[in-house]
Every structure is written in C-alpha cells, then in structure tokens.
Amino acid sequence: MSDEQLRGAENPPIRRLAEWDVERLRELAGEHDTPLYVTDLDRVAENCARLRAAFPDADVKYAVKAHTGRAVLETVREAGLDAECASAGEVRRAFDAGFPGARVDYTAVNPPARDLDSVVEWWDDHPDLTVTVGARDTLDRLAERGYDGRVCVRVNPGVGAGHHEKVRTGAAPKFGVPYDRAAEVVADARDRFEVVGVHAHAGSGIHGEADLAAHRDLVARMGELAREIGDDELEFVDVGGGFGVPYHEDDPALDLDAVADATREALGDLDATLAVEPGRYVVADAGVLLTRVNTVKPTPETTVAGVDAGMTDLLRPAMYDAYHAIRNLDAGDAGDARETGPVTVAGPICETGDTFCDGRELPLPDRGDLLAVGNAGAYGYEMASTYNSRPRPAEVSLAGDVLRERETLAGVTKLERGGADE
Numbered sequence: 001m002s003d004e005q006l007r008g009a010e011n012p013p014i015r016r017l018a019e020w021d022v023e024r025l026r027e028l029a030g031e032h033d034t035p036l037y038v039t040d041l042d043r044v045a046e047n048c049a050r051l052r053a054a055f056p057d058a059d060v061k062y063a064v065k066a067h068t069g070r071a072v073l074e075t076v077r078e079a080g081l082d083a084e085c086a087s088a089g090e091v092r093r094a095f096d097a098g099f100p101g102a103r104v105d106y107t108a109v110n111p112p113a114r115d116l117d118s119v120v121e122w123w124d125d126h127p128d129l130t131v132t133v134g135a136r137d138t139l140d141r142l143a144e145r146g147y148d149g150r151v152c153v154r155v156n157p158g159v160g161a162g163h164h165e166k167v168r169t170g171a172a173p174k175f176g177v178p179y180d181r182a183a184e185v186v187a188d189a190r191d192r193f194e195v196v197g198v199h200a201h202a203g204s205g206i207h208g209e210a211d212l213a214a215h216r217d218l219v220a221r222m223g224e225l226a227r228e229i230g231d232d233e234l235e236f237v238d239v240g241g242g243f244g245v246p247y248h249e250d251d252p253a254l255d256l257d258a259v260a261d262a263t264r265e266a267l268g269d270l271d272a273t274l275a276v277e278p279g280r281y282v283v284a285d286a287g288v289l290l291t292r293v294n295t296v297k298p299t300p301e302t303t304v305a306g307v308d309a310g311m312t313d314l315l316r317p318a319m320y321d322a323y324h325a326i327r328n329l330d331a332g333d334a335g336d337a338r339e340t341g342p343v344t345v346a347g348p349i350c351e352t353g354d355t356f357c358d359g360r361e362l363p364l365p366d367r368g369d370l371l372a373v374g375n376a377g378a379y380g381y382e383m384a385s386t387y388n389s390r391p392r393p394a395e396v397s398l399a400g401d402v403l404r405e406r407e408t409l410a411g412v413t414k415l416e417r418g419g420a421d422e
C-alpha cells in the first residue's frame with residue numbers, strides 16, 4: 001500500500017465498530033465462546049503504515065503497553081516500528097517477538113530493582129538498547145549496576161493532555177525530571193553514559209483542540225531544550241505518543257497528517273531525529289470484545305443486559321468512565337428488527353462501576369444476544385485482571401488463530417498455596 005493510498009479516503013483513518021464483518025464475529029464467538037477479544041492483525045499493520053506515512057522522517061516506536069500480545073508485536077516489528085517498553089516484562093516480550101536491542105527503548109518509571117537487574121543483564125546481548133530515565137536516582141542505580149550504555153533523559157514538560165486526568169502524565173511530578181533541571185541532568189548523564197535523546201510525553205488520548213495545543217507546547221519546549229543542550233549531539237527528540245482515536249460513533253477521527261505537520265513545525269529545525277511513540281493509535285480499532293447477554297432485566301429506568309464480560313475483561317469504562325461503542329450483533333441493523341430503549345450493559349462483578357454503558361439507547365436485548373464492544377484493542381486485554389476470581393478471556397485473530405487461550409479456573413488459583421495444579 002502506497003503512502004498516498006494510506007492518506008486517501010480508500011483507507012479511512014479509523015475502523016468504526018459498524019464496519020466489522022458481523023458474520024465473521026458471530027462465527028468466532030460460536031467457535032471460541034465469549035468473552036472473546038478479536039484482533040485484526042491486518043488492521044494493526046495498516047495503522048503502522050499510516051503512522052509511517054504521516055511521520056516519514058521520524059522514528060516511530062510502538063508503546064507496547066497498549067497491547068503486548070506476541071502476534072501484535074511481530075506485526076508491528078514487521079511493519080517497521082520500534083518498541084517502547086514500560087517494564088522489564090515488556091522488554092522481554094519485545095525481544096521474544098524479534099526486536100533487536102537497537103529497536104528497543106525501555107522507559108523506566110521508578111523502576112523496581114528486579115527490572116533494572118534484568119535489563120542490565122540483557123544489555124550484554126543487546127548493547128544497543130536505550131534506557132529512558134526520569135530521575136537522577138535512576139541514573140545512579142544504573143551506574144551502580146555497571147551500565148554505561150545508551151540513555152535518554154525523560155523530562156517533565158509541565159504540560160499534560162489526554163482523555164482523563166488519570167492519564168495526563170505530562171504534568172504529573174511522578175514522570176520525568178523537572179524541565180528546568182533537565183539540562184543539568186543531561187550534563188551529569190553525559191559524564192557517565194551515552195546520552196542519545198531527550199523525551200517527554202503529554203498523556204494518552206490526545207483528541208481535540210485543547211489537547212493538540214498542549215501537544216504543540218510540549219513539542220516546542222522539547223525543541224528548545226534540545227537546542228540548549230546541543231541537538232547535534234543527540235540522536236533523537238522523543239515527543240511521546242498519545243494520539244487519540246474516536247470512541248464515540250460520531251466523534252471525528254484525528255487528522256494524523258495535520259498532527260504530524262504541527263509537530264514538525266513546533267519542533268523547528270533540529271539535527272536530531274523526531275521520535276514519537278503511539279500505542280492506542282496502532283491497536284485500538286484493531287480489536288473488539290465480544291460478549292453474550294445472559295440476563296435481561298427490565299427496570300423502570302433502563303433494561304439491564306447482564307453480559308458475560310465485565311470490568312475484569314475491559315477496565316476502561318469503570319476506571320475512566322470511558323465510552324466504548326456497543327453493537328448488538330443479533331438486533332437492529334445487524335439482526336432482527338427490535339425496538340430500542342435505554343439499555344445498561346452490566347458485567348458479573350460485584351461493583352456498581354461494572355457496566356459498559358448506562359441507559360444507552362440500544363436495541364432492547366434478548367437473552368443470548370451477542371454484543372460487540374468497539375475500540376477494545378488498546379488497553380483492553382492488557383488491563384484485564386482476575387478480580388472476583390474471574391479467569392481472563394481468550395483472544396483470537398480475525399483470521400481465526402488463537403492468540404491467547406482462555407484462562408481456566410485452575411489457572412486462577414495455581415500460584416497460591418493449596419491452589420490448583422493444572
């Protein structure tokens with residue numbers, strides 16, 4: 001696919017829930033049961049290509065945390081993106097998926113000792129990996145372990161953006177060295193390591209004018225900083241990820257080309273390469289969560305559709321009040337003609353917040369209906385838990401390969417004393 005095609009109307013910038021092949025989703029739910037994540041690996045590859053087309057001169061790193069599955073990582077690697085990893089576990093996954101050290105960046109946030117130990121140990125075999133460090137203490141802890149390799153300094157730009165206050169990292173003191181001290185920390189790091197870049201990240205889910213303005217501010221600040229410390233001595237200036245996708249059916253898609261142009265303009269002329277590290281943009285619209293209605297309960301205010309997925313499978317609505325499109329694949333435009341009404345799609349967990357929507361106008365559900373939850377590819381399976389001793393769901397590719405087995409009840413207890421021995 002050419003860059004021109006990727007920018008054109010033939011390849012819309014986001015796949016809406018309504019565009020998924022209903023028959024195929026029904027087949028997969030029939031074969032693999034629910035709750036079930038379905039991941040379209042071709043879509044992941046297209047999204048990577050779209051990013052590369054929008055940022056042709058930049059280093060595009062995939063923020064692995066959005067979806068760490070092996071098949072996704074392999075697809076991203078083949079599509080030419082690098083890997084930005086938030087933990088030793090993610091670094092391990094990147095290596096296992098075939099990323100060479102030179103394409104792996106470990107962004108260490110208050111790194112536990114075990115993570116540092118592991119990464120320094122792997123550095124022997126992968127001497128080109130980069131460690132991004134957001135505190136002087138972390139530099140000292142790396143030096144204590146004998147590390148003197150590639151380092152990038154993470155800066156707190158004092159500018160946050162994103163879909164919810166809990167994900168606006170750019171203004172939270174936890175992340176990065178304060179902007180005013182960044183030059184000093186870089187100078188200290190240069191005495192002990194090979195400083196290859198500087199980094200900042202505004203937050204996740206940049207969408208809309210205010211977020212874009214914050215992103216531009218951050219980029220401009222990073223450009224200034226790079227020039228102050230000597231951009232000709234840096235390989236890259238990483239301005240983070242966070243590119244949003246539309247979760248509401250009628251939200252416009254982000255104009256990625258316009259974001260890319262604004263990014264380059266705000267950065268100004270630099271010898272160092274621009275780097276970006278999107279996660280959500282790569283995988284969100286490549287995934288749906290399928291869940292079946294098991295209980296229908298009319299109440300005066302709403303019809304409760306009790307489903308077999310819950311906040312343990314997809315946490316975002318409970319954690320951020322996040323909106324996800326929901327389509328009944330057996331009713332309305334996808335199935336039988338049905339009346340619509342306010343519907344609350346609720347999971348099986350004993351928490352009031354365990355709903356995917358509250359009183360949303362949807363076709364009135366019947367027991368056994370199959371529902372699809374859209375944009376579930378990013379931070380979906382990744383944030384799944386076994387709370388209420390619920391086994392985690394299975395994941396299949398749209399082509400039908402099992403990517404992650406469904407966890408069993410025995411699997412849930414196998415780590416504890418007296419637990420099941422699978």
Ligand SMILES: Cc1ncc(COP(=O)(O)O)c(C=O)c1O
Binds near residue numbers: 169204278281
């Ligand atoms: C350091 C860093 N880089 C990249 C990302 C990716 O964000 P997103 O998935 O919104 O693109 C995150 C998450 O917010 C992050 O913390």
Ligand SMILES: N[C@@H](CCCC[NH3+])C(=O)O
Binds near residue numbers: 065378
């Ligand atoms: N988990 C968040 C994104 C946070 C990204 C990590 N910095 C979400 O689902 O929107």
